[in-house]
Amino acid sequence: MTATLTPPKPITSGKDPRFAPTLYAHVGQDQSWTLEYYRRHGGYEAVKRAFAIGNDAVIDEVKKSGLRGRGGAGFATGLKWSFMPLNDGKPHYIICNADESEPGSFKDRYLLSEDPHQLIEGMIIAAFAMRASVGYIYVRGEYVHAAERVWAAIHEARDAGLLGQNILGSGFDFQIQLHRGAGAYICGEETALMNSLEGLRANPRLKPPFPAAAGLYGLPTTINNVETFCAATQILKFGPDWHAGMGTEKSKGMKLFQISGPVARPGVYELPLGTTFRELIFDWAGGPLEDIKAVIPGGSSCPMLPYDDKTLDTPMDYEAIAAAGSMLGTGGVTLIPRADCIVNATWNMVRFYAHESCGKCTPCREGISGWMVRMYEKQVRGRGQPGDVQLILDMSENIGGRSFCALADACLGPVLSSIKLFREEYDALANTQTPLYGPRKRWKDV
């Protein structure tokens, strides 16, 4: 059986009226995490098709579909899969990066807990394409519920012969292991994740060698985000042309966008890439509940954009957001209200990165974790001094691009963009020790 299924009937989307959700189609349905439900809704058909067309054809289809990594960097998935050496006689690994820890991102959580079989199917397809024998799912430690659902699904799949020896009579052997992290954001960095999986301290490794050459336990490894594997399932199910038909020219397919902040219906929305912020915020999320001043387009590490017509009409795809001066990232859109002090809001994010710095390299350990966070605390606590903003900018220059991995640069995203957009708020705190927007009650105090 090499024919694809018929894509689901279109429902809505201003960007593409033909679009209908597939990744999140079953999230929220009763018993959607069970094998029985999944099979009833066309589950494990994609993997049968993958086995039928052969492993090189799977990579070709993923290449043709234009799928790009959904973890944030947006690297072409098919190309990444083709980097794996073919017949080197070594065991190959694939890893699913489910260490979703970026503030503002919460899409993988529901994929894991509500539709784990979609992920498992995607991993079998990927493993088959890359001749991998073992797959690891590295789940964020706090996702206890999700980890239990995935673990149960792995057992179900094993019992049904979907994992293990000779899967579905194809002669292909594949096992999946689940590993729960211990609460470190840095484990979302691929090489740190591998160190953590190996039982070592989660420090990022030197690249090169890249994981496709020497990854987990020094063996060829490919690591992808949860959403990427799930998208691979859909691509094999409905065909690469279906996937390539959505989105924009360079950013194809659908994406899970998350929206948080003061909107009527915060949550996860599956939309074709290239949908505008306006559609997400107003049509889907029901519009802001109060005056907004900034938008973080893709998780806290992406520089914030001003909340204006230009931003609202920016299509949410890799290129358009980059042109606007930020990144698509994980698609975690966060709105920052006008009445919130931007310094305080940024401090919140800086505190996160300061806490999560792994301590390996100097600029991140001392610059972010030791100094930047205290500079922000100083401002917010009303101890600011003239010149502090300039100092933060100069410090950022010494940190940016000098660190070992991208974590320090991620912290500078909100710092530099907020200073650029709201310099007057910083200056007010530094020069007069008084914020332009005073403290508010937190939502739980209301």
Add this chain to the structure above:
Amino acid sequence: MKVTIDGVQVELPAGTSAIDAVFHAGQDVPFFCAHSYLSPVGACRMCLIESGSPRKNPDGSFVMEGEGDAATPKIFWFPKPMASCTMQATEGMHIRTAATSDVVAKAQAGMMEFTLLNHPLDCPTCDKGGACELQDRAFEYGYGASRFGFDRRHADKHYPLSDFVILDQERCIHCKRCVRYFEEVPGQEVLDFIERGVHTFIDTEEGGLPTGFQGNITDICPVGALLDNVARFRGRNWEYDHTPTTCTLCPAGCSITADARNGRLERVVARENREVNEAWICDAGRFGHVFASEARLTKPLVRVDGQLVETGWDEAIAAIRAGLDGLNPADLALFLHADSTLEEGAALEALAALTGTASVDHWPRYPAEVLSNATLNDIATADAVVVLGADLGEEAPIVELRVLEMLRGGILPPEYAHGTAIADLRLVERPARKPEKLAVIGSPSRLSGHAGTFVQASHADLLTLIRPDSEGARTALNLLNSAKNPVLILGADVLNGASAGAFATQLSDLVARTGAKVMAIPAAANSRGLGHLNLVPRTGGQGYAAVNHTRAAFISRLDPVAAGQRLGGFSIVHDTHLTATAQAADVVLPAVTGYEKRGTTVNVEGRLLPLQQAALNAGEAADLIRTLAALAEALGVRTRIRGLKSAQALLQTRLGVDVTGLPEAGVIRPLGPVYAAPTGQAHRPQLWTERMTLKPDPWKATWVDRIESLVENKWELPMAGAQTAGGDD
């Protein structure tokens, strides 16, 4: 490969790291985490440079810039500064350092500011002050002032990682050298970072560091965070007299620097010798030097009414002359310790020739004559090593490190204009070890834990290898047979049990069949050199084992009484301390230790290595050459050898080697035992046990307690106790 650094073009071998390219071109970048013998890690981010490379068109030609003949390959610069220690230089690469790039200069100054944020800047009380990489680099590359207006991190300033190494957690700059050292060099995963972010600190998991090679982390620490507890608070770096010399505690012959202050030897640090010890020394060599400054004999002693009383050299000579009255000078047996220098051996041989005594011996030595031909670098680059009957930790610890180096790939770092490569990109963190390349036959030891094949044998015999009777022994023999460059290491167990003739035949057969190189670990530091001087009993003479049968004996730095022997007739003892033998002697002459004499020693490879004299205060103590001259005077014979120069001239004629002006790395000469003189006594070198049994207790003891324990135990490692260490911060 042509690389241009700040406009200077240099030719470099492929694989060179950018940091080595910079130094090779005579430029400079600061660095803390890179180390020549450790894997590059890129943690400190100080060695930032700007770099750019030419790019090729799809047709293979370079993208050019400029017109016609003036066109040059266009350099595409990286948008941000890169860490040069983890970047490989490539053909046509251009590099800018702080000297020509303001971006780099600012980045480095900013990084220095970060590095110093939480550093306590207690340089005035820090032992590293004056020899601190951080201090030097902060002056060269830093802003000069910090804009950090907050409290620094506070942590434990006297955190003992072990009895010998104290960690100051505030000073640590997280370069990870110590962690990588333990993982990569001795192969012990004991240290790691704990916590994260700015709270990161270094600690061991279960307390304590493994013995053997832990002291090296105090050398490689770029700041004063890890300090040698034996030397802590003993002096400032500029107060020490630094003497580059060679360690004579074992036959490895490691290059060391002996640091003395006010006539006391306070510290021994490793000195790089790419051929021998690379950058490491063992703990016995580093911490076991304390005897040289404790309870030394400073004046001759003579026995008066049954009691040894202090006197002068003239009186001692007179006492010797009186004691030998009625004896022939040929009756005076001459025994010396085998860690004596070649020059001292030559002087003794000359005196023996003058007096005509047949009883000459050096000790310790093994009965078998084995000419080893393997160098330490041969071991490191071998593809198989079989260790037979050796406990390397006790016999020659550095050989153990070189075997471990072989297991992780035997990568010898390349050399550039600035010396050893600073960042060798072939070295990787957590290297894969190949234990199947090592077989150990003998008693369990530290090394046997790393071996793929271990055959337990209480008395290792060459025959276990020649006629293997067990699966393990067969594996070991196969290893030798199948490897291209195998090395066979022979230790005390096998050499003690060997009977001279058969052993040599068996060994040469085995070597002929397997093509293995052999390294026989000599019994003492200079056994190999003194063996070549033929300092063994002549026909009719007594060996050292028969010291109680001598009518009169001169015993230099040997302690037969402690080993259960009795002294024979009139005994003249030349020693550094009042040993049991000295207490039983008739005349005691004060000697100098291996740290305070000039001369030449021959190490396990046959390498001539120079000894230099550290500035120790040892009263009237004299080296063996001058002592023998005095002895000759007492005997009424005139020896030509009255000092180092004449001894060296004698060596030149005797051995045909010029030992003056030896290079610091030494030179290999085919010196080895030339005698056939069985000894009836077995010897088991116990470097670690002898030097390190008196374990220091840093929390014990006031000064007075220590003095008392010194008297009782003869000497003990002086520790900077916690109670007496106040006021240092």
